[in-house]
Amino acid sequence: MLGLIGPNGAGKTTLFECLAGELPADAGEVLWQGRPLAAGHRKETLFYLPDQITPWAGQPVGRVLSFFSRLFGADPSRLSALAGTLGLSRFLSENVGELSKGERRRVLLALGLSVPREILLFDEPFDGLDLRQAREVEGVLRRAAAQGRTLFLSIHQLTDAARVCDRLVLLSAGRVAGEGTLSELRNRAGLEAGGLEEVFLALT
Amino acid sequence: MEGGELLASRAFWLYLLAVGPLVGQAFLHAASLYAEASGRGGGPAALAQGLSPLDGMLVPTFGAYDLAVTLLYPFVAIRLISEEKRNGAGKLLLQSPASIPLRLAVKLLALAAFSLIAWAAGLLALLLWAGAGGHLQLPELANLLLGHLLRFLLATGVALAAAAVCDGAASAAIVTLSFTLGTWALDFLAAGRGGWLERIAGLTPTAGLRVFEHGELRLSVAFAFLAASAGAIAFAAVWLASWVPVARRAVRGAAVVAATAVAIAGASRLKPGWDFSEDRRNSFSRADEAALSRITEPVTVTVNLAPEDPRLFDLERGVLGKLRRVLADLTVRRAARSRSGLFESGGYGEVWYQVGGRRAMVRSTIEAVVLEEIYRLANVPPPAAGGDPAYPGYPLRAGFEGALWIFYAAWPAAAALAFLWIRGRWRKRWDESGNQAS
Numbered sequence: 114m115l116g117l118i119g120p121n122g123a124g125k126t127t128l129f130e131c132l133a134g135e136l137p138a139d140a141g142e143v144l145w146q147g148r149p150l151a152a153g154h155r156k157e158t159l160f161y162l163p164d165q166i167t168p169w170a171g172q173p174v175g176r177v178l179s180f181f182s183r184l185f186g187a188d189p190s191r192l193s194a195l196a197g198t199l200g201l202s203r204f205l206s207e208n209v210g211e212l213s214k215g216e217r218r219r220v221l222l223a224l225g226l227s228v229p230r231e232i233l234l235f236d237e238p239f240d241g242l243d244l245r246q247a248r249e250v251e252g253v254l255r256r257a258a259a260q261g262r263t264l265f266l267s268i269h270q271l272t273d274a275a276r277v278c279d280r281l282v283l284l285s286a287g288r289v290a291g292e293g294t295l296s297e298l299r300n301r302a303g304l305e306a307g308g309l310e311e312v313f314l315a316l317t
Numbered sequence: 318m319e320g321g322e323l324l325a326s327r328a329f330w331l332y333l334l335a336v337g338p339l340v341g342q343a344f345l346h347a348a349s350l351y352a353e354a355s356g357r358g359g360g361p362a363a364l365a366q367g368l369s370p371l372d373g374m375l376v377p378t379f380g381a382y383d384l385a386v387t388l389l390y391p392f393v394a395i396r397l398i399s400e401e402k403r404n405g406a407g408k409l410l411l412q413s414p415a416s417i418p419l420r421l422a423v424k425l426l427a428l429a430a431f432s433l434i435a436w437a438a439g440l441l442a443l444l445l446w447a448g449a450g451g452h453l454q455l456p457e458l459a460n461l462l463l464g465h466l467l468r469f470l471l472a473t474g475v476a477l478a479a480a481a482v483c484d485g486a487a488s489a490a491i492v493t494l495s496f497t498l499g500t501w502a503l504d505f506l507a508a509g510r511g512g513w514l515e516r517i518a519g520l521t522p523t524a525g526l527r528v529f530e531h532g533e534l535r536l537s538v539a540f541a542f543l544a545a546s547a548g549a550i551a552f553a554a555v556w557l558a559s560w561v562p563v564a565r566r567a568v569r570g571a572a573v574v575a576a577t578a579v580a581i582a583g584a585s586r587l588k589p590g591w592d593f594s595e596d597r598r599n600s601f602s603r604a605d606e607a608a609l610s611r612i613t614e615p616v617t618v619t620v621n622l623a624p625e626d627p628r629l630f631d632l633e634r635g636v637l638g639k640l641r642r643v644l645a646d647l648t649v650r651r652a653a654r655s656r657s658g659l660f661e662s663g664g665y666g667e668v669w670y671q672v673g674g675r676r677a678m679v680r681s682t683i684e685a686v687v688l689e690e691i692y693r694l695a696n697v698p699p700p701a702a703g704g705d706p707a708y709p710g711y712p713l714r715a716g717f718e719g720a721l722w723i724f725y726a727a728w729p730a731a732a733a734l735a736f737l738w739i740r741g742r743w744r745k746r747w748d749e750s751g752n753q754a755s
Contacts, residue, residue, distance in 0.1 A: 133412065134560045135408060135411055135412075135559050135560055136559065136560065137559075137560055137561060137562040137563075152560040152561075153558075153560065156411070156412040156413070156414075160412055161408070161412060162409075163405055163408050163409075165405070166404060166405020166406070166408065166409075167404045167405065168401075168404050168405050168406035168409055169318065169321075169322065169404070169406050170404050171322070171325030171326065172318070172321055172322070172325055176318075176321060180318045180321075181409075184318075184410075184413045184414075184415065185413055185414070186414065210404075224409070228412075
């Protein structure tokens with residue numbers, strides 16, 4: 114799991130949208146397994162789950178999940194298992210727009226994780242979740258990573274990022290300020306100890 | 318999901334709610350006038366030959382759909398894209414295996430399928446009319462419905478294109494209504510001016526629909542509707558490809574507009590047309606048509622009448638319109654230079670007909686007079702008078718006062734109940750599946 118860390122306005126969402134091929138990039142290219150991925154073909158390899166969206170707000174959760182699995186060719190049993198793990202069964206009949214922020218976040222994560230793509234880009238996957246829910250979601254994400262999928266998570270809460278991610282990319286004002294594991298970043302920042310917050314402040 | 322989105326949208330239900338009373342009002346008013354003209358209430362009846370259900374009932378009743386499709390329906394179509402942009406569903410769908418053109422096609426199909434519900438009000442009016450003994454002629458009805466279908470397609474294309482370009486539904490609605498106002502202005506400004514401007518104005522949605530309302534199916538108009546609709550949808554597809562830089566999308570969009578303009582210009586040159594009106598108002602008698610079809614030489618008509626001269630209108634609507642459908646090689650030229658003709662001199666009011674190298678001037682706009690001159694110039698013997706059976710006309714004195722409740726009360730109530738029932742049904746369905754899952 115790779116974490117994209119940066120303050121608000123650092124360019125995390127813009128980077129994700131460029132990577133996913135939803136926004137045109139001024140420069141650079143995306144390589145996958147050594148080969149360039151054209152913007153129009155990235156959806157075959159990666160899936161981007163944006164933050165702050167309420168898709169199909171007027172539709173019941175169950176209908177949205179069912180539609181999404183059919184549209185993306187997701188395994189219905191996987192989606193059903195995900196819905197159970199993320200505790201969605203209780204509000205399948207609720208409209209997406211009527212859910213609380215945390216419930217909506219879990220629905221979105223179920224949608225994102227159900228998509229059969231090798232790389233998943235999740236923008237602020239822990240936003241709106243309480244501590245217990247965040248821990249449950251962390252477990253779900255780890256299981257997805259253990260199944261061989263690459264998760265690229267944009268996180269602005271540094272404590273969450275340090276706990277969840279294997280590697281980190283520090284982004285500041287649209288530029289990469291550092292990249293590596295937490296200990297590699299510590300070395301680069303010249304800090305023997307200290308958390309991600311200190312490392313981030315030292316490198317940006 | 319598009320169907321679900323439509324059923325979940327209040328805009329769609331409000332549209333449905335409004336269509337019933339709108340169509341009902343148009344039908345009841347038209348039927349009442351028709352009954353009066355037929356002699357209901359002891360008044361003098363008009364000549365039966367003048368009572369055509371196409372003019373008296375079908376066109377006004379279905380005219381309500383033109384109003385609805387122009388002013389209400391675009392909000393329903395716009396919402397399908399604008400809402401996806403607003404709530405983020407569009408970003409997810411962009412990554413699905415379904416291509417943008419396919420997604421737009423699905424939206425179009427969903428809009429068409431669900432708009433059929435709105436057409437139930439028109440069907441109801443037809444059933445009431447037929448049930449009361451009103452006459453309906455299938456070909457002219459089908460032709461009129463085809464015109465409205467094409468109008469619907471174009472409205473959908475324009476609404477989808479506007480929604481694709483604009484960030485919000487309100488901006489898209491302004492763009493769509495501006496397009497409509499623009500075509501109205503063009504229709505008004507170009508009327509009777511002649512040349513390319515009038516030819517383009519003849520292909521605006523309002524003018525195009527007027528052809529179908531007159532019982533005629535012109536290939537040029539039908540193709541122009543289709544080309545404009547396809548162009549608008551292609552434009553929407555170009556703009557929804559958000560990964561393409563804006564400048565490149567603008568170039569591609571301009572290319573689509575140019576290609577559409579070429580297609581429409583090409584369509585405007587298509588000559589074939591069919592008269593589906595039962596009274597053959599767009600045609601000469603069959604004998605005259607047979608005689609005119611024997612003219613192989615080019616025919617040129619030079620009209621020295623100003624655009625605002627009512628004689629020009631008579632000539633266009635009558636003789637010239639019919640000649641265009643029959644003659645293989647007809648050129649019409651406008652010689653008047655002013656709009657009103659008040660200060661024109663030197664041959665104003667003259668209409669010159671030229672067949673091969675022979676010319677003759679006729680001031681009359683009366684069909685028989687003009688045809689006689691054309692036959693003489695073409696050396697074609699005029700056909701014997703008579704032959705076609707006269708249009709009998711279809712008076713109907715029936716009143717439809719009881720139908721008031723159907724359109725003004727039952728229809729809105731049914732729409733409201735259907736809205737509540739569908740929402741309740743969805744919840745129940747997922748409640749049950751949720752209980753099963755847990």
